Amino acid sequence: MGARFYVLYVLMALLIFPVHEFGHYCAYRLLGVRLQMTLNTASPRDQSLRKPVAELAGPLVNLLVAVGAAVLFRVTGRRRQSLAALALAAAMMRLVVYVLVLAAALVTGSGLTLGNDEPIAARLWGLPSLTLVAILAIPFAAVVWDVLRSLRASATGKTVHIAGLAFIMFGAGMLIGNVLDPWLFPGR
Numbered sequence: 264m265g266a267r268f269y270v271l272y273v274l275m276a277l278l279i280f281p282v283h284e285f286g287h288y289c290a291y292r293l294l295g296v297r298l299q300m301t302l303n304t305a306s307p308r309d310q311s312l313r314k315p316v317a318e319l320a321g322p323l324v325n326l327l328v329a330v331g332a333a334v335l336f337r338v339t340g341r342r343r344q345s346l347a348a349l350a351l352a353a354a355m356m357r358l359v360v361y362v363l364v365l366a367a368a369l370v371t372g373s374g375l376t377l378g379n380d381e382p383i384a385a386r387l388w389g390l391p392s393l394t395l396v397a398i399l400a401i402p403f404a405a406v407v408w409d410v411l412r413s414l415r416a417s418a419t420g421k422t423v424h425i426a427g428l429a430f431i432m433f434g435a436g437m438l439i440g441n442v443l444d445p446w447l448f449p450g451r
Contacts, residue, residue: 264414264424268344272428275345275352276435279325283356286324287380290317301448303440315387318380322357322399329353329406336410347410354406355432361396361403362429368393 280302287305291298294314298307305321307313332350336343360379367376374382374392381395411421 264416268348269427269431271345271348272352273431273435275348276356276432277439279328279349279352279356280435280439282328283321283325286320286322287317290314290320301444303436303444313383313387315384318384318387319395321380322395325353325357326399326402329403333406333409336413347413350406350410351428352432354403355428356436357399357403358407359429359432359436361400364396365393 284300284303284305288298288300291305291307291314294317296307296312296314296317298305329350332346332353336346336350339346360377361381364374364377364379364382368374370376374396375386381399382392385392385394385396407425411424414421414424416424
């Protein structure tokens with residue numbers, strides 16, 4: 264995991280946001296709900312039209328991309344760094360969000376504080392807000408573990424890489440959500 268890998272990871276991190284939102288967009292459109300999509304959001308103007316399956320569609324797209332890229336990475340004999348970067352970006356996008364949701368829940372007492380997909384879908388289904396976060400954290404963490412175990416690094420080295428990937432993903436989210444989205448979609 265050298266500089267080339269991290270450049271690939273940054274590119275995949277920036278790409279995974281609109282892919283994730285496109286999952287929401289497709290699900291809502293299949294349900295007949297009109298919505299707006301930006302790089303960082305896809306939801307109906309009328310929040311009462313939110314549907315749990317459409318809210319979960321974005322994270323499920325991430326899971327599909329993460330697992331698919333991880334499997335292809337494994338099958339190709341770990342020669343394709345772009346597949347590893349894609350698998351990690353898709354998984355880390357959700358895992359970083361889960362850490363933020365859990366931190367907010369600890370501070371505020373609610374998993375809904377940040378308004379993220381999994382807690383919203385859980386609420387719409389009448390489940391405790393952190394239910395889907397807990398369930399989906401397992402396969403996303405498994406993808407990260409599977410890809411990172413191919414590294415020839417110590418446990419400390421792997422931990423440093425995970426922290427670096429999380430930091431980059433957090434930065435990508437801030438860039439997209441707070442800079443690019445308002446700049447590209449000023450009326451939203």
